[in-house]
Amino acid sequence: xxxxxxxxxxxxxxxxxxxxxxxxxxxxxxxxxxxxxxxxxxxxxxxxxxxxxxxxxxxxxxxxxxxxxxxxxxxxxxxxxxxxxxxxxxxxxxxxxxxxxxxxxxxxxxxxxxxxxxxxxxxxxxxxxxxxxxxxxxxxxxxxxxxxxxxxxxxxxxxxxxxxxxxxxxxxxxxxxxxxxxxxxxxxxxxxxxxxxxxxxxxxxxxxxxxxxxxxxxxxxxxxxxxxxxxxxxxxxxxxxxxxxxxxxxxxxxxxxxxxxxxxxxxxxxxxxxxxxxxxxxxxxxxxxxxxxxxxxxxxxxxxxxxxxxxxxxxxxxxxxxxxxxxxxxxxxxxxxxxxxxxxxxxxxxxxxxxxxxxxxxxxxxxxxxxxxxxxxxxxxxxxxxxxxxxxxxxxxxxxxxxxxxxxxxxxxxxxxxxxxxxxxxxxxxxxxxxxxxxxxxxxxxxxxxxxxxxxxxxxxxxxxxxx
Amino acid sequence: xxxxxxxxxxxxxxxxxxxxxxxxxxxxxxxxxxxxxxxxxxxxxxxxxxxxxxxxxxxxxxxxxxxxxxxxxxxxxxxxxxxxxxxxxxxxxxxxxxxxxxxxxxxxxxxxxxxxxxxxxxxxxxxxxxxxxxxxxxxxxxxxxxxxxxxxxxxxxxxxxxxxxxxxxxxxxxxxxxxxxxxxxxxxxxxxxxxxxxxxxxxxxxxxxxxxxxxxxxxxxxxxxxxxxxxxxxxxxxxxxxxxxxxxxxxxxxxxxxxxxxxxxxxxxxxxxxxxxxxxxxxxxxxxxxxxxxxxxxxxxxxxxxxxxxxxxxxxxxxxxxxxxxxxxxxxxxxxxxxxxxxxxxxxxxxxxxxxxxxxxxxxxxxxxxxxxxxxxxxxxxxxxxxxxxxxxxxxxxxxxxxxxxxxxxxxxxxxxxxxxxxxxxxxxxxxxxxxxxxxxxxxxxxxxxxxxxxxxxxxxxxxxxxx
Numbered sequence: 064x065x066x067x068x069x070x071x072x073x074x075x076x077x078x079x080x081x082x083x084x085x086x087x088x089x090x091x092x093x094x095x096x097x098x099x100x101x102x103x104x105x106x107x108x109x110x111x112x113x114x115x116x117x118x119x120x121x122x123x124x125x126x127x128x129x130x131x132x133x134x135x136x137x138x139x140x141x142x143x144x145x146x147x148x149x150x151x152x153x154x155x156x157x158x159x160x161x162x163x164x165x166x167x168x169x170x171x172x173x174x175x176x177x178x179x180x181x182x183x184x185x186x187x188x189x190x191x192x193x194x195x196x197x198x199x200x201x202x203x204x205x206x207x208x209x210x211x212x213x214x215x216x217x218x219x220x221x222x223x224x225x226x227x228x229x230x231x232x233x234x235x236x237x238x239x240x241x242x243x244x245x246x247x248x249x250x251x252x253x254x255x256x257x258x259x260x261x262x263x264x265x266x267x268x269x270x271x272x273x274x275x276x277x278x279x280x281x282x283x284x285x286x287x288x289x290x291x292x293x294x295x296x297x298x299x300x301x302x303x304x305x306x307x308x309x310x311x312x313x314x315x316x317x318x319x320x321x322x323x324x325x326x327x328x329x330x331x332x333x334x335x336x337x338x339x340x341x342x343x344x345x346x347x348x349x350x351x352x353x354x355x356x357x358x359x360x361x362x363x364x365x366x367x368x369x370x371x372x373x374x375x376x377x378x379x380x381x382x383x384x385x386x387x388x389x390x391x392x393x394x395x396x397x398x399x400x401x402x403x404x405x406x407x408x409x410x411x412x413x414x415x416x417x418x419x420x421x422x423x424x425x426x427x428x429x430x431x432x433x434x435x436x437x438x439x440x441x442x443x444x445x446x447x448x449x450x451x452x453x454x455x456x457x458x459x460x461x462x463x464x465x466x467x468x469x470x471x472x473x474x475x476x477x478x479x480x481x482x483x484x485x486x487x488x489x490x491x492x493x494x495x496x497x498x499x500x501x502x503x504x505x506x507x508x509x510x511x512x513x514x515x516x517x518x519x520x521x522x523x524x525x526x527x528x529x530x531x
Numbered sequence: 532x533x534x535x536x537x538x539x540x541x542x543x544x545x546x547x548x549x550x551x552x553x554x555x556x557x558x559x560x561x562x563x564x565x566x567x568x569x570x571x572x573x574x575x576x577x578x579x580x581x582x583x584x585x586x587x588x589x590x591x592x593x594x595x596x597x598x599x600x601x602x603x604x605x606x607x608x609x610x611x612x613x614x615x616x617x618x619x620x621x622x623x624x625x626x627x628x629x630x631x632x633x634x635x636x637x638x639x640x641x642x643x644x645x646x647x648x649x650x651x652x653x654x655x656x657x658x659x660x661x662x663x664x665x666x667x668x669x670x671x672x673x674x675x676x677x678x679x680x681x682x683x684x685x686x687x688x689x690x691x692x693x694x695x696x697x698x699x700x701x702x703x704x705x706x707x708x709x710x711x712x713x714x715x716x717x718x719x720x721x722x723x724x725x726x727x728x729x730x731x732x733x734x735x736x737x738x739x740x741x742x743x744x745x746x747x748x749x750x751x752x753x754x755x756x757x758x759x760x761x762x763x764x765x766x767x768x769x770x771x772x773x774x775x776x777x778x779x780x781x782x783x784x785x786x787x788x789x790x791x792x793x794x795x796x797x798x799x800x801x802x803x804x805x806x807x808x809x810x811x812x813x814x815x816x817x818x819x820x821x822x823x824x825x826x827x828x829x830x831x832x833x834x835x836x837x838x839x840x841x842x843x844x845x846x847x848x849x850x851x852x853x854x855x856x857x858x859x860x861x862x863x864x865x866x867x868x869x870x871x872x873x874x875x876x877x878x879x880x881x882x883x884x885x886x887x888x889x890x891x892x893x894x895x896x897x898x899x900x901x902x903x904x905x906x907x908x909x910x911x912x913x914x915x916x917x918x919x920x921x922x923x924x925x926x927x928x929x930x931x932x933x934x935x936x937x938x939x940x941x942x943x944x945x946x947x948x949x950x951x952x953x954x955x956x957x958x959x960x961x962x963x964x965x966x967x968x969x970x971x972x973x974x975x976x977x978x979x980x981x982x983x984x985x986x987x988x989x990x991x992x993x994x995x996x997x998x999x
Contacts, residue, residue: 209922210922211918211922223840224840225838225839225840225841225843226838226839226840227837227838227839227840227841227916227919228838228840228841228844229840230838230916230918230919231838231840231841231916231952234918234954234956235954235955237954237956238954238955238956239955276840276844278840278843302844304840304843304844304847305843305847306847306850306851307846307847307849307850307851307856308850308856309834309846309847309849309850309855309856309857309858309880309881310843310844310846310847310850310856312846312858312879313839313842313843313846313879313881314843316839316878316879317839317840317842317843317883318839341847341848341851341982342844342848342980342982343844343980344980366777369695370693370694370695370696370698370699371693371694371695371781371784371785371786372691372692372693372694372695372696372697372699372744372746372772372785373693373695373696373699374781374785375693375746375772375773375778375781375782375785376696376744376770376772376778376810376811378775378777378778378780378781379772379773379774379775379777379778379809380809380810381775381777382774382775382776382777382778383774383775383809387777388775388776388777388778389777390777390780410784411780411781411784412777413777413781415785448695448698448699450679450698450702451695451698454677454678454679484699486702486703486705486706487703487706487707487960488702488705488706488960488964489957489960489961489964492955492956492957492960493957496956496957512810512811512812514809514810
């Protein structure tokens with residue numbers, strides 16, 4: 064197993080290749096980002112065309128640097144990469160992360176160049192991430208290629224064959240209150256590949272949930288073995304790219320990956336005990352559920368929230384994804400009636416609860432406790448219509464309601480999942496993010512729709528059932 | 532067929548029942564809302580307990596009003612409704628909309644009360660909306676029960692058995708740039724029901740797309756006939772509530788509706804040529820597609836946008852819902868290469884286009900024209916990663932890109948659908964809403980994910996195929 068600690072926490076970084084055009088992405092961006100983030104290791108820019116960059120001395124070659132180098136970020140044009148890799152090998156660099164594209168994803172000469180460069184690295188003892196990738200984002204090490212990635216560390220690792228998908232998941236994660244231990248964009252995987260990162264994350268104490276975007280694997284047997292072992296110790300959530308005909312065609316020109324057939328992948332993932340997802344939203348939704356509710360038990364869900372119509376649609380959505388919304392016993396229904404004085408309110412499961420409209424803190428708590436006491440119920444989905452609450456009650460009262468909900472959830476004997484239904488307007492979105500932060504901090508996962516909450520729960524339950 | 536013009540555009544409105552507790556929803560809310568919206572008809576508050584409300588004279592009974600009444604909004608407690616309906620009948624009121632709950636959705640005495648009150652109305656020539664409903668929202672008539680519903684009129688009608696679902700769809704519509712001609716929340720449908728509203732919207736010149744949330748129908752044969760006829764003249768999009776066991780149980784206590792079985796509903800809707808959807812998002816997504824692209828043709832989609840990984844996942848998502856993303860002919864690929872100078876860029880379908888990163892207005896236009904010229908391609912999905920564009924280019928440059936996209940779409944020989952991928956953070960959401968407004972105003976529908984765009988397109992194509 065590759066020891067990747069030095070890759071994710073380098074103490075000295077050489078950045079090779081700084082485009083003179085500031086609009087062209089390259090080494091300059093890495094240096095600026097590391098400086099801005101307060102990266103604590105040493106940064107050595109390398110370029111034959113300048114002597115200083117952002118106040119740092121620039122070296123003409125990596126071999127001129129009077130220090131050992133843990134990680135070299137390479138963004139020189141493809142035609143220079145053989146020479147640069149030879150220099151890295153002579154220098155005894157630990158890792159290179161290779162932004163440069165124009166290799167096996169182009170086919171022909173690109174493929175042979177990739178093989179040549181990888182061989183130089185391997186012979187010289189240098190481990191390679193890429194080429195055609197963005198490399199490492201590790202918040203604890205203050206190492207990143209984007210300033211808008213969260214600076215706090217979290218429990219989710221993401222290994223991504225695509226750089227843009229790494230961006231998508233990391234930035235979407237911010238709005239879902241998910242934080243990452245390590246993210247790696249590894250592109251064509253000429254040397255280090257999905258299996259190396261999977262094995263490393265399996266043993267990484269910072270990482271509790273592993274997520275992955277994979278287009279193709281380099282060594283199927285080794286991958287399957289590693290996946291099965293990893294899934295036994297940590298949940299592994301996989302978005303497979305190239306499941307379709309057009310998608311598979313695209314992976315070849317994207318990262319030179321052979322996508323494999325959809326059915327083979329589905330059965331490999333299922334048999335290994337991994338969780339397959341189909342979109343970025345689903346990947347984040349399941350990661351959030353599994354991070355917040357590691358011990359979610361099988362059984363029915365209770366659906367409790369604002370509005371009769373949304374309750375009906377929500378129940379349909381739960382059963383669409385295989386959850387059951389069982390009726391509550393008659394004595395519980397009788398006891399619940401005291402909390403819903405209004406006529407025209409559905410007292411059953413789904414249960415239409417007047418959140419924020421004349422319901423006391425204690426009533427909310429007793430409602431949830433009563434429903435949680437039913438053996439038919441394994442978890443509670445609480446859904447609120449944020450637009451209506453903000454419109455009639457205002458933001459301060461929304462905070463009070465969420466506070467009451469957090470306190471009732473703490474006292475509740477079953478896991479609670481919250482859905483904050485929104486119109487999607489910016490003022491709603493902002494208010495929701497604030498409340499979501501408070502909820503997730505208390506281990507309560509938050510979803511924008513009942514459908515997405517239900518799908519995440521059903522995926523987690525499927526995963527629990529598959530475990531020995 | 533019922534003539535409902537006077538219901539949606541009343542010239543004189545009586546509001547019967549004003550709760551003394553301002554926290555209790557009731558007639559006071561309607562009066563305040565109508566005043567605030569600048570409703571141009573006359574408003575007559577009715578209550579035995581006060582003489583003035585918001586500067587308006589309050590009448591002890593509807594019979595004391597010295598004017599004819601088009602519409603009476605009733606929100607008195609259920610026990611007073613027999614008397615109030617008798618007064619409305621004697622007064623010769625055209626329509627009542629009946630907020631009061633506690634009727635057939637409660638079963639037992641509630642059911643017999645509902646029958647009794649409806650009979651009084653019918654004998655007196657009064658048409659009833661409800662009970663247990665929110666009634667009319669008609670922006671052109673400045674009639675509504677919520678100030679946060681859009682005040683501009685649009686082409687979409689929504690008939691909703693649920694008041695909360697009417698709120699959900701109307702407010703979510705704002706954030707999707709959808710506007711409504713008329714929305715009706717009709718609850719228990721003691722008199723006027725889904726079929727009456729469907730027939731009215733079929734003939735309503737303001738309405739181009741009909742959407743519906745239905746829990747159960749009162750007269751199956753009449754409904755099926757009306758649905759078939761309506762679907763021949765206008766697209767009808769139906770979200771059926773109570774498709775599941777738990778959902779069907781909930782409809783009984785929600786609006787006393789018998790939900791019917793899922794398979795019967797699916798075949799009824801399909802045979803009638805209606806479009807079935809499964810969520811609010813899907814309802815709005817399809818309505819937007821059909822409003823913007825009434826003549827979308829069958830055939831492959833071209834997927835053009837930012838990022839190799841998102842392109843792969845996007846292609847998978849298109850094929851997941853039955854769309855094809857066909858390869859482009861070799862001569863087109865050759866011609867496209869001039870627009871993607873970078874290595875590591877996928878030149879095929881999906882096509883990775885460097886939006887906002889060194890691509891000129893003319894290059895964008897030529898790229899789209901070239902792809903649209905392929906007979907394999909029937910429509911173009913353009914997807915942009917807004918977070919990255921805002922981060923590196925800023926909002927002004929985003930506007931310039933969107934402007935170029937609108938202009939290229941105008942010149943494009945095939946329909947264009949735009950996906951603005953977002954992190955979900957409020958600043959992104961705000962920027963997207965602004966760009967979305969410009970795009971939708973030019974007839975270009977906008978979606979938050981490729982998956983949702985693809986599903987909407989596939990639903991519209993399915994609908995087109997089902998038409999004679």
